[in-house]
Amino acid sequence: MSKQERWSKLLELLAVEGKLDVEDAAAAVSVSPATIRRDLDELAEQRLLVRTRGGAMAHGVSYELPLRYKSSRRTSEKQRIAGAVADLLAVGDVVGLNGGTTTTEVARALVLRAGGGSAEPGESQSGPMYTVVTNALNIAGELAVRPQFKIVATGGVARPQTYELVGPLTVGVLNEVVLDVAVLGVDGVDPELGVMTHHEDEAGISRLFAQRARKVILVTDSSKMGKRAFAKICGLDQIDVIVTDSGIAPDIAAKLSEAGIEVITV
Structure with a gap:
């Protein structure tokens, strides 16, 4: 799975659940927790999500979709x-x-x-x-x-x-x-x-x-x-x-x- 595919999957999970846990996200995309932490940090820098302790949550209204x-x-x-x-x-x-x-x-x-x-x-x-x-x-x-x-x-x-x-x-x-x-x-x-x-x-x-x-x-x-x-x-x-x-x-x-x-x- 490429980095872009991994990011898309993480955002998809976030849209459904509203929040992400590092360990659960790592299992979902079959990579290490360290890789997920780096991914979440980079996505947070782009304001695609908000970093939390141990994971991430949706950014503002971005994923409050019908x-x-x-x-x-x-x-x-x-x-x-x-x-x-x-x-x-x-x-x-x-x-x-x-x-x-x-x-x-x-x-x-x-x-x-x-x-x-x-x-x-x-x-x-x-x-x-x-x-x-x-x-x-x-x-x-x-x-x-x-x-x-x-x-x-x-x-x-x-x-x-x-x-x-x-x-x-x-x-x-x-x-x-x-x-x-x-x-x-x-x-x-x-x-x-x-x-x-x-x-x-x-x-x-x-x-x-x-x-x-x-x-x-x-x-x-x-x-x-x-x-x-x-x-x-x-x-x-x-x-x-x-x-x-x-x-x-x-x-x-x-x-x-x-x-x-x-x-x-x-």
Whole structure:
């Protein structure tokens, strides 16, 4: 298990339990307690958690997420997807993130990358490494305390089920920005109908994210492939890359590739 995978697992455990014990965490990820102590110290330096005697506890509101976030399925797949997306983003990019469990993992993967890596040649770490535009309150809350990120929260009316901001205020902000990359989580991808989500208000905001971006990356586990949902976000012609797990059906992957989309499986 790599360091980033270990950190992601520790944060996942923290999100569920609210606190971590060094000995229990070491057993969960099969490393020594000394390694866990170093990991927790480094994560605390990045304000991802609060160090306690013998372990750690969640940092502020960062992990006070709705139940659907705490009990989300396919966590390991989503973390692998998130890591692959982070590798596609360049220092200095303006990145749009809508709400959802997978885009939340993308935000966390960017935190780990920004905290653990060095600047690219010619880049300075004195300022933000990424600008993130998001309509997700939980993502904005996790990233706002980190100097490596400039955060633009859209404003709008909050949907308590997903922490997403929607409505005219959200549209107004998005109409004033230009994105390098939009990273979108969705509820369904159909080779004929396109990309969908369950709620029409969220669909409209995700559609605008796509329209404001030079490049659109779809992030979803393979369980959403071939599925339909109520509200259409956009057609496949607006999607440049899909990052998913290796469980995607070969025929669906082939149809997506035929539509001109780069399909990355992890």
